[in-house]
Amino acid sequence: MKRRDFLAGAAGAFALPGAALAQVDPLDPLVWVVTNGAPVRKGKVTLVLPQLADNGNSVPIRITVDSPMTAADHVKSIHLYSERNPVRNMANFYLGPRAGRAEVNSRVRLAGSQRVTAVAKLSDGSFWYDAASIVVTLSACLDES
Amino acid sequence: MGARIQIPREARRGDVIEIRILIQHPMETGYRHDDVGHLIKRNVINVLYCRYNGVEVFRADLSSGISANPYVQFYTVAEASGEFEFTWIDDEGEQGLERQSIVVKG
Numbered sequence: 535m536k537r538r539d540f541l542a543g544a545a546g547a548f549a550l551p552g553a554a555l556a557q558v559d560p561l562d563p564l565v566w567v568v569t570n571g572a573p574v575r576k577g578k579v580t581l582v583l584p585q586l587a588d589n590g591n592s593v594p595i596r597i598t599v600d601s602p603m604t605a606a607d608h609v610k611s612i613h614l615y616s617e618r619n620p621v622r623n624m625a626n627f628y629l630g631p632r633a634g635r636a637e638v639n640s641r642v643r644l645a646g647s648q649r650v651t652a653v654a655k656l657s658d659g660s661f662w663y664d665a666a667s668i669v670v671t672l673s674a675c676l677d678e679s
Numbered sequence: 680m681g682a683r684i685q686i687p688r689e690a691r692r693g694d695v696i697e698i699r700i701l702i703q704h705p706m707e708t709g710y711r712h713d714d715v716g717h718l719i720k721r722n723v724i725n726v727l728y729c730r731y732n733g734v735e736v737f738r739a740d741l742s743s744g745i746s747a748n749p750y751v752q753f754y755t756v757a758e759a760s761g762e763f764e765f766t767w768i769d770d771e772g773e774q775g776l777e778r779q780s781i782v783v784k785g
Contacts, residue, residue, distance in 0.1 A: 591746060591747070592746040592747070593746075614744070616744055619743075619744050620708075620710065620743070621742045621743050621744050623742065623744075624742055624744030624745065625739060625740060625741050625742060625744065625745055626739065626740040627737070627738075627739045627740075627751075627753070628737065628738040628739070629737060629753070630735075630736065630737075632731070632734070632736045632755055632756055632758070633736065633737065633753065633754050633755055633756070634695035634696075634754050634755055634756035635695050635754040637752075637753070637754060638739075638751065638752065638753050639750075639751070639752035639753075640745060640746075640749070640750060640751050640752070641745070641746040641749070641750050642744055642745055642746060643706075643708070643743065643744050643745065643746055644744075674708075
């Protein structure tokens with residue numbers, strides 16, 4: 535077996551079962567604050583994370599939302615949630631019709647392999663989400679480790 | 680607290696322009712200890728505002744889940760010549776302010 539094939543297989547075996555977990559819990563108090571209990575549907579939002587990060591201290595993240603960004607139909611806010619970070623609500627981004635394009639890029643800290651979720655609030659009051667799983671080999675340090 | 684901001688110097692009216700900001704800040708999480716075992720106090724940038732000619736076009740609530748030297752990239756529509764004003768505040772109440780001007784044609 536070639537080394538490259540082995541590595542590809544190993545990465546797949548350790549990946550989290552993203553599809554099985556892909557559900558935002560509307561009763562999660564963190565999500566409730568934003569949605570007030572409204573349903574959060576999958577779609578419209580695209581969350582891009584690397585599949586594997588060597589270092590959890592700085593992981594590039596991109597969130598795009600499929601929206602024309604007009605006064606009548608735009609993204610109001612994007613909320614980022616982590617499964618395992620001590621502060622689970624990593625960031626909130628507030629956009630408006632003047633953004634022109636519903637896209638935000640940043641870099642996040644991740645305390646271990648987990649699933650990251652982005653929830654977007656649209657101007658019509660609907661909520662959409664996307665989630666991505668990531669394997670972090672060296673997590674952002676919570677202590678001296 | 681310094682910051683590097685990249686926006687186009689010139690744009691045509693109606694163009695969607697990319698804004699990138701990188702702020703020098705440790706984004707101390709509050710979970711780390713120093714050499715003698717004392718907990719290092721949390722100090723992160725809580726909030727970042729971007730105003731375009733006085734109107735808020737972007738705002739972000741950040742937390743310890745954002746990397747040290749936080750980087751944010753977003754977009755806005757070039758509407759008129761003028762000034763972008765970026766402000767941010769950290770847990771110790773220290774404020775940062777940067778301004779950058781843009782020329783919009785057409």
